[in-house]
Amino acid sequence: MQKIKSIIKLLRPKHSIKNLLIFLPLIFGLRHLTLQDFRSSVAGFFVFCLVASSIYIINDYKDIEKDRLHPVKKNRPLASGAVTKKEAWITLAVLLVLALSISLIFQFSWVSIALIVGYFILNLLYSLGLKNVPIIDVTILASGFLIRLFLGSSLTNIAISALLYLVVMSGAFYLGISKRYNEITKTGNQTRAVLKKYNAEFLKSIMNMFLMLIIVFYTEWCINANMEHRDLYLLSVPILIILMISYIYTAEKDKYGDPADVIMKNKHLAIMGLIFVSYLMVIIRL
Numbered sequence: 001m002q003k004i005k006s007i008i009k010l011l012r013p014k015h016s017i018k019n020l021l022i023f024l025p026l027i028f029g030l031r032h033l034t035l036q037d038f039r040s041s042v043a044g045f046f047v048f049c050l051v052a053s054s055i056y057i058i059n060d061y062k063d064i065e066k067d068r069l070h071p072v073k074k075n076r077p078l079a080s081g082a083v084t085k086k087e088a089w090i091t092l093a094v095l096l097v098l099a100l101s102i103s104l105i106f107q108f109s110w111v112s113i114a115l116i117v118g119y120f121i122l123n124l125l126y127s128l129g130l131k132n133v134p135i136i137d138v139t140i141l142a143s144g145f146l147i148r149l150f151l152g153s154s155l156t157n158i159a160i161s162a163l164l165y166l167v168v169m170s171g172a173f174y175l176g177i178s179k180r181y182n183e184i185t186k187t188g189n190q191t192r193a194v195l196k197k198y199n200a201e202f203l204k205s206i207m208n209m210f211l212m213l214i215i216v217f218y219t220e221w222c223i224n225a226n227m228e229h230r231d232l233y234l235l236s237v238p239i240l241i242i243l244m245i246s247y248i249y250t251a252e253k254d255k256y257g258d259p260a261d262v263i264m265k266n267k268h269l270a271i272m273g274l275i276f277v278s279y280l281m282v283i284i285r286l
Contacts, residue, residue, distance in 0.1 A: 002082075003082075003083075003087075006077045006082035006083050007077070007083055007087065007091055009076075009077050009082075010053075010056070010057060010060065010076075010077040010078065010083050010088065010091065011053035011056065011057075011091075011095075012053065012056045013049075013053075014260050014261075014264055015052065015056070015258075015260045016049045016052070017259075017260050017263060017264070018052075018144075018145070018148070018259060018260060019045050019048045019049055019052065019148060020045070021145055021148040021149055021152065021168070022041055022044050022045050022048060022148050022149075022151055022152040022155070023041050023045070023152060024149055024152055024160075024164075024168070025041075025149070025152040025153045025155075025156050025158040025160055026038065026041050026152065026156060026158070027277065027280060027281055027284070028158065028160070028164065028280075028284060029156060029158035032158070037155075037156040037157075037158070039106070040106060040108075040155040040156060041152060041155055041156060043102055043103075043105075043106040043108075043155075044108070044112065044151055044152065044155045046102060047099045047102050047103055047108075047116060048116065048119075048148065048151065050095045050096070050098050050099040050102075051095070051096070051099050051116055051119065051120050052119075052123075053095055054092050054095045054096055054099075054120070055120065055123045055124065055127065057078075057088050057091060057092045057095075058092065058124065058127050059127040060076055060077070060078045060079070060088070061078060061085065061088055061089075062127055062128070063079075064078050064079055064085075067079035099116070103116070108155070109154060109155075111154045112151055112154045112155055115147050115150055115151045115154060116151065118147065119144060119147045122140055122143060122144075122147075123140065123144065125140075126140045126141075131192070131194060132192075132193045132194045133194065134194055134197040134198060137176075137180075137194050138173065138176035138177050138179075138180060139173075139176075141172075141175070141176035141179070142169070142172035142173045142175070142176045143172075144172075145168060145171070145172035145175070146165075146168060146169060146172055149165070149168050161221065163217050163218075163220055163221035163224065164221055166213070166217040167214060167217045167218045167221065170210045170213040170214045170217060171210070171214050173206075173210050174207055174210040174211060174214065175259050177203055177206050177207050177210065178203075178207050178248075178251055179258060179259075180194075180195065180198060180203055181200060181203040181204060181207060182251060182252075183195055184198055184199075184200055184203065185200050211244065214240075214244070215237070215240070215241065215244075218237065218240055219234070219237050221233075222234050222236065222237060226283075226286075229283055229286050232283045232286070233283060235279075236276065236279055236280060236283070239272075239275065239276050239279060240276060242272065243269070243272050243273060243276055246266065246268065246269045246272055247262060247263075247269060250262050250265060250266040250269055
């Protein structure tokens with residue numbers, strides 16, 4: 001039983017919350033929602049969880065010796081020895097076979113498969129060295145969120161407007177940069193090689209820029225989304241701002257600023273997020 005718990009921990013299931021972005025096109029396509037779209041999105045979510053977990057295994061395997069010297073990461077399954085290298089590779093193979101099988105069973109389009117494979121390759125390159133290249137590292141982190149969005153769109157054939165794409169892009173870059181900012185301000189520049197090439201002031205200014213862009217692009221989307229119910233859409237703007245303030249407040253207190261950790265640690269933030277999404281779903285149905 002302990003071995004199973006260790007393997008599950010190796011997969012980092014709490015990070016699956018990031019994959020909920022795959023369902024975003026469904027939310028904005030509620031007027032034309034079909035059962036097939038929902039099934040495809042659910043299948044895509046599970047496939048992406050499997051592929052993302054495989055990347056976590058590769059990353060932990062590569063950093064196993066370095067993690068053993070880290071005060072916190074030394075407790076990771078591979079670094080602590082709770083999961084052997086052989087068991088990790090077997091788990092990795094099982095994850096990828098399951099991901100491929102689900103993709104074939106649900107007949108994913110070649111575009112959807114290309115996005116999933118692209119995510120795997122991009123993050124593999126990140127683990128193998130690109131995480132140590134400034135700007136490139138946060139660009140890859142941000143691209144992961146955008147790939148999730150494009151996958152959701154591809155699976156359902158629901159187009160995402162340019163403004164919503166810009167909202168997600170700005171949010172993705174903010175999350176990636178804020179993660180680096182928290183690392184450099186809370187743990188110094190010794191935990192990652194790339195942190196030695198950044199400074200807190202630069203990261204903070206870029207974070208503020210993307211925060212402004214999120215609000216600007218989202219407000220512009222609300223203005224153009226539905227002329228008949230424009231006021232109802234604009235009422236969601238202050239909800240988004242409060243949500244962002246709550247996220248920033250929680251992230252500032254988190255040691256590493258990982259989005260999954262921040263959301264999991266603040267139940268009020270999660271509830272506010274559900275309220276925001278629920279409100280959008282209601283007004284989109286009007």
